[in-house]
Amino acid sequence: MKQADRRELSPEQRNELLNVLKARFEKNRNRHQGLDWANVQAKLEANPDKLWFLDDMEMTGGEPDVVGYDKETGEYVFYDCSAESPKGRRSLCFDRAGWESRKEYKPENTAMDMAAEMGIELLTEEQYRELQQLGKFDLKTSSWVKTPAEIRKLGGALFCDRRYDTVFLYHNGAESYYAARGFRGSLRV
Template sequence: MTKGEHNSKNELSLENQEELLHTLKERFEKHMDRHQEVEWSKVLEKLEANPAKLWSLNEMERTGGEPDVVGYDPEKEEYIFYDCSAETPKGRRSVCYDREALESRKKHKPETSVMDMATAMGIELLTEEQYRELQKLGEFDRKSSSWVQTPSDIRKLGGALFCDRRYDHVFVYHNGADSYYSARGFRGSLRV
């Protein structure tokens, strides 16, 4: 088995698990302001007990998302990870919003869609509210933009929403769901 492969669907090799956990721990310690009340040892316990979630985090990492802990839900006893890369993840750009939008394109179809990619990775697309929460932890998407979950009434009319940060403010925009751009990707969340 070569580096980067996994033993079975949604499971990392032991070597890849160790490498990912090391990367996550370094990022966690470097950005304590994102999760001040959280202890790495407790996050590690959850990660080691959930190989499928670890696989999803690896997919977030592999596509350039730089996932990090941004919160804890005491009711569900889950740690919340968001993609924290400075710009929208490079490995998730140039994709339209969903399968319906992808299939509606007559020419120049992108390879996949945001929703298909997120589902395959086992993550959720950030909502507008989550995107705004992320922006309180730093300055993200100053040169790029990220698709966010779109309300069904907007989507039914052919639109989709995306966000970015410009002029020290977070903006929400709309586009046709079938559009795609090299500077627009998506950010995800994962609960462990």
């Protein structure tokens, strides 16, 4: 179990997570061509709070992996790279306002609240489409994506999936939730 009072993994948890991330990094080199694991690991070890967030991504089924490096900020970019929307982050309304608008059968949480609790950001539509260039994701599930304020003000929220070898962007009421819809996150380290 995680230590509730501090956002720091035990040495054993840290090593286990780093081993999982390294194995995934090496197995999926197409996601991060030209990047070196030793540099990623050094950055992670210098930012133990980010390891905590990556562990949350891993524990909820996201299978986080490096998908890029921002030369301007010197940060590595991680996305959830699980084949389907993370299992531990499904059946969620889009946000708190959507959740509160439900009269009955409210889910346990919302995508926006859970992402904030985990210290990650929902993918944007653009990031979702970038992810789909690295593989085929959400063939059976769908994922909420960040929604423009003007759409959200009208009660809507956006989600994406991949069907017929094409990435689709859809809308739904923010109060809706489905067993096959979750969210994918990003984290910069």
